[in-house]
Amino acid sequence: xxxxxxxxxxxxxxxxxxxxxxxxxxxxxxxxxxxxxxxxxxxxxxxxxxxxxxxxxxxxxxxxxxxxxxxxxxxxxxxxxxxxxxxxxxxxxxxxxxxxxxxxxxxxxxxxxxxxxxxxxxxxxxxxxxxxxxxxxxxxxxxxxxxxxxxxxxxxxxxxxxxxxxxxxxxxxxxxxxxxxxxxxxxxxxxxxxxxxxxxxxxxxxxxxxxxxxxxxxxxxxxxxxxxxxxxxxxxxxxxxxxxxxxxxxxxxxxxxxxxxxxxxxxxxxxxxxxxxxxxxxxxxxxxxxxxxxxxxxxxxxxxxxxxxxxxxxxxxxxxxxxxxxxxxxxxxxxxxxxxxxxxxxxxxxxxxxxxxxxxxxxxxxxxxxxxxxxxxxxxxxxxxxxxxxxxxxxxxxxxxxxxxxxxxxxxxxxxxxxxxxxxxxxxxxxxxxxxxxxxxxxxxxxxxxxxxxxxxxxxxxxxxxxxxxxxxxxxxxxxxxxxxxxxxxxxxxxxxxxxxxxxxxxxxxxxxxxxxxxxxxxxxxxxxxxxxxxxxxxxxxxxxxxxxxxxxxxxxxxxxxxxxxxxxxxxxxxxxxxxxxxxxxxxxxxxxxxxxxxxxxxxxxxxxxxxxxxxxxxxxxxxxxxxxxxxxxxxxxxxxxxxxxxxxxxxxxxxxxxxxxxxxxxxxxx
Numbered sequence: 184x185x186x187x188x189x190x191x192x193x194x195x196x197x198x199x200x201x202x203x204x205x206x207x208x209x210x211x212x213x214x215x216x217x218x219x220x221x222x223x224x225x226x227x228x229x230x231x232x233x234x235x236x237x238x239x240x241x242x243x244x245x246x247x248x249x250x251x252x253x254x255x256x257x258x259x260x261x262x263x264x265x266x267x268x269x270x271x272x273x274x275x276x277x278x279x280x281x282x283x284x285x286x287x288x289x290x291x292x293x294x295x296x297x298x299x300x301x302x303x304x305x306x307x308x309x310x311x312x313x314x315x316x317x318x319x320x321x322x323x324x325x326x327x328x329x330x331x332x333x334x335x336x337x338x339x340x341x342x343x344x345x346x347x348x349x350x351x352x353x354x355x356x357x358x359x360x361x362x363x364x365x366x367x368x369x370x371x372x373x374x375x376x377x378x379x380x381x382x383x384x385x386x387x388x389x390x391x392x393x394x395x396x397x398x399x400x401x402x403x404x405x406x407x408x409x410x411x412x413x414x415x416x417x418x419x420x421x422x423x424x425x426x427x428x429x430x431x432x433x434x435x436x437x438x439x440x441x442x443x444x445x446x447x448x449x450x451x452x453x454x455x456x457x458x459x460x461x462x463x464x465x466x467x468x469x470x471x472x473x474x475x476x477x478x479x480x481x482x483x484x485x486x487x488x489x490x491x492x493x494x495x496x497x498x499x500x501x502x503x504x505x506x507x508x509x510x511x512x513x514x515x516x517x518x519x520x521x522x523x524x525x526x527x528x529x530x531x532x533x534x535x536x537x538x539x540x541x542x543x544x545x546x547x548x549x550x551x552x553x554x555x556x557x558x559x560x561x562x563x564x565x566x567x568x569x570x571x572x573x574x575x576x577x578x579x580x581x582x583x584x585x586x587x588x589x590x591x592x593x594x595x596x597x598x599x600x601x602x603x604x605x606x607x608x609x610x611x612x613x614x615x616x617x618x619x620x621x622x623x624x625x626x627x628x629x630x631x632x633x634x635x636x637x638x639x640x641x642x643x644x645x646x647x648x649x650x651x652x653x654x655x656x657x658x659x660x661x662x663x664x665x666x667x668x669x670x671x672x673x674x675x676x677x678x679x680x681x682x683x684x685x686x687x688x689x690x691x692x693x694x695x696x697x698x699x700x701x702x703x704x705x706x707x708x709x710x711x712x713x714x715x716x717x718x719x720x721x722x723x724x725x726x727x728x729x730x731x732x733x734x735x736x737x738x739x740x741x742x743x744x745x746x747x748x749x750x751x752x753x754x755x756x757x758x759x760x761x762x763x764x765x766x767x768x769x770x771x772x773x774x775x776x777x778x779x780x781x782x783x784x785x786x787x788x789x790x791x792x793x794x795x796x797x798x799x800x801x802x803x804x805x806x807x808x809x810x811x812x813x814x815x816x817x818x819x820x821x822x823x824x825x826x827x828x829x830x831x832x833x834x835x836x837x838x839x840x841x842x843x844x845x846x847x848x849x850x851x852x853x854x
Contacts, residue, residue, distance in 0.1 A: 191646045192262040193592045194230040198239060202249035205260040208269055210709065216257040216294040222321055223296065224252060224314075227261040227270050227288040230592040231430075231443035231493040233507050234304045235287045242307050251311050255318040256291075263288070264492060264596060265644055265652055268704045271715045275339045277301040291317050296712045297332040298339075340713045345756050347699055354754060354777045362764040362771070363395065363404070369765070374436045375411030377765070381441075383431040384415060386451035387724045391768040391775075393458060394805040398780050405462075412459050416471050419547035422511065423533075424580050426474030427482075428452055429496075438549050439541050442508040442589070443496040446483055446599045447723055449475055453606035457613035462803035472610050476619065479603065485595065487633070488625035489645060490603045492592040499587035510586050512545035513579075521582060522575065528568075529575055531557055595645040597634045597654060600626055601661035602723070608668040612800035620672060627669055630662060631681070639688050640705070656703050656717065659689050660729035667736055672800060674792055674811040676818055679740055686737060686746070689730065699752050700727050718757065724769035727753065732773045739783055739808055742819040778806070781836065782854045785821055786811035787843075788830035795832075795847065807854050 186206045187199040198205050206212035208225075216223045226243075228235035242248045252258050263270035263286065273290045276298040277283075283303070290301035291314070300317055321328055371378040376385075389408050396404035415421060418437025421428050428448050429440030453475050460468040483491045500509040515535055519526045526535075533539060533548040541547045558568040607623035610616065634642045634650060641654030641662065663682045670678040693701040695716070703715040703726060717725045731753045738746035750773070758774055761767045775781070784799070784807055786792045792811040799809060810818070815825045824833060824843075831843040832850040844850050 187260060191594065191644075191649060191651065192230075192265050193590075193594060194228060194235075194262040194264070195260055197230060197236075198243060198260050201239070201243045202246050202253075203243050203258050204249075204253045205258050208259050208261050208266055212257060212259050213296060216296075219257070220294055221255065221257050222299075222317065223292045223294065224256045224258045225261060225269070225273055225290045225292060225298075226259070227263050227266075227273065227290075228286050229262060229264050229493070230590070231445065231495045232286050233441055233443070233496040234285075236497055236505065238287050238304050242305070242310050245307060248307060248311060251314050255314070257294075264592075265594070267657065268655060268711060268715055271703065271717065272339065272711050272713060273298060273301065275342045276335060277303070279335060279338045279342070293329065293332050297336050299328050299332045299335070336712065345698070345700065345716075345718055345760060347756055354751070354758065354774060356774075356778050358758055359395065359771060359774065362761060363401075366764045367404075367407075370407055371435065372407070372410070375407065375414040376437070378435075380435045381431050381433050382420075382435060382437060383722055384420070384428065384448060384452065385722060385765065385768075386448075386455045387720055387769045387772070388765055390455055390458065391772040393455075393462065394772060394775060397462065397803065398775065398778065398806060408459070409463065409465070412456065413465075413467060416456075416467055417550035419511075419539075419549045421471065422478070423474070423548060423550075424576050424583060425482075426476070426478030428475070436549070436551075438539070439547050440508075441496050442511055444478075444482075444494045444589075446479075446490050446492050446596075447602050449479060449483075450599065450603035450606035451723070453603075454609040457606075457609040458803060458805070460613045461801060469614065472614065476607065476610060476622075480622070482591070483603075484622075485593075488622075488629035489595040489633070490600050490626065492594055492596060492599060494588075495590040495592070498589040508541075508545075508547070510583065510589050512541060512547055514544055515546065518546075521578060525571065525575065528561065528571065531560070532568075532572060593646065597630060597641050597643055597645075597658040598661045598723075600630060600634075601658070601665040604630075604665040605661070605668050608665070608672055611672060615797060615801065623665075623669060624673075627665065627678075634658075639684070640692070640707070641685070653705055653708055655705075656689065656693050656701050656726040656730070657723070659685050659693070660726045660733060663733045663737075664729055667733065671809050672796065674796065674813065676816065679737070679818065682733070683737060683741060686733060694749075699749070699756060701730055719766045720769045721766070728757075728767075728769040728773060731770070732776070735773060735776050736808055740810065740818060740820050775806070779836075780806045781808075782806060783808045783810070783820070783833075783835040784850070784854055785824055785833040785835070787821065787825045787833070789813055789828070791830065798847075799851075804854060 185199060185201060185204055187195045190196060190207055261269050273288060274284045277288060280301055285303045287304055290298045292298045369377050376382050389411060392404050393408045415437050420432045420437045420440045427444045429442050430445050430448060432438055432440050453472055456468045456471045496507050497505040498510040500506040518535060522529050532550055535546050539546045539549050554568050555565055558565045604623050604626045607619045611619040633645055641658045642650035643652040643654045643658050644650055663685050666678040666682040689701060692705045692707060695702050698716060700716045703717050718727050719725055720728055731750045734746040734750035754773055757770045786795050790813060792813045796811055810820050812821045812825050830845050833843050834841045834850060834853045
């Protein structure tokens, strides 16, 4: 039987009516393969994945395919978002075998779970033929398959291993320069981003580059970051009508996306645009923040204060068939009818021409000139054009709401919720909108109430008031990061204490003394075929790089030398091994913490502490760790620094503090 009907994952439930006898990844399905000596098909995807839907329709809904799979294999469906540990292990295998990866991810393994073959999307005939050949080989020559599995398993275990440097040397900031020089050769100086397609946004790349450019006063790097953020905001990748970013664009100019909207992208991008707005005060960046958070509030927020995962790429078209992007695209005739005499001006902004054309008479709205330039070309005031653009977007939003909406993945993941929580905090820092802080606090309390157990562990997932999967390192590292950011805007020390409690739990259940990194999976969980240590930054930063940054900050707040030592060792192990910096950008961000520009600032001034914090948080100061007290504090960094009826600022660096000052402007010049 197909056993997915009892699952909560929207992705697994999408496959519950397939004729394939799917099972979920669990001890029972794995034991069944061993008992029957059958090969396992592990098929991994996620609910918003377009090509996952295509392969389901072509193959997994097909009776001929189902007969082949059911007769000879144990068939296991995996939601990669619920089981990122399983996905990571088999992704490594496919990357070794094929040199590439992606989703859907399809792997055939021995009954013990060791992979022997894999790839991504397959057409029906190719899929059937391959499975039949593999089954025939396993029956006729199992030793050959087992031998290959053993060699592949060794390769999987070696991927991601980092040499332990065991060094107490100072971290040399001069190592960054050559990496930046190498990286710049990949920059797309016309559209921003990297000079290739498809084009992923990679927010942590630009967080680091912006900080590097700012601290090193490298205007070329800053210009590149601003070019990238501007072109992303102009592109069809960003939904100018409803807010929110799609996952990536298939072309060089950020135009046509795969239309799924993921919570983790939008959370990180809000943080990125918030920092960029603090640095530049570019109104376009403010617009992106406001529209994106309006979208998240409207489409991805549940009544309990949690955030949903994603909107699908596919939606029903006019013929009632699922089609990628159907909800988002426009036909020229429809726009002419809606906009009437404004159509020509609208076309200038959003390129209802060859530049904005996609396929099948569809246009994806994309801007390639600033409103200032277009207003000048049309002898208009910029304010008039801005007002028109706003009214057009409202008109198109109302019209688009009549369409069938993309499907919602309505589960909540702890890690992604924390990323979005931090996005709200960063938006509050940049724009001082109290509703953003209120939403952040609601989500933090949602996590504490529903996903943090009395035993001290976090759960990974939540749906229908139910959590079933123990938390991974990614859940802990992002929740810790979010709690620290909440402290920075509230000075409520419970957020730091919560962060420290979770950090200590990570040392007990994730830290590996041998590698000096944190494992991805808790030592309380069943082991997979190999341990996974996430060290490369991807679209989401590596959980180990986020943990390193957490340890750096918490070591200062709590004067914790062990946190400091572990962070230093992690960075020391990674930085000399970096070959391509784009895959280690969050590590490089942590590395910048060790520059001589890094400072700590303690604000001790009673009721005005938060008022000063708001002013400081409104500035782009990535090199400053902020603390504050409205009353005497037992936090080690603040202990014995508060004096009644006095306003005192303490500027510190590398465990040494200057004499306290009461002059805010003087302090700002120091940092």
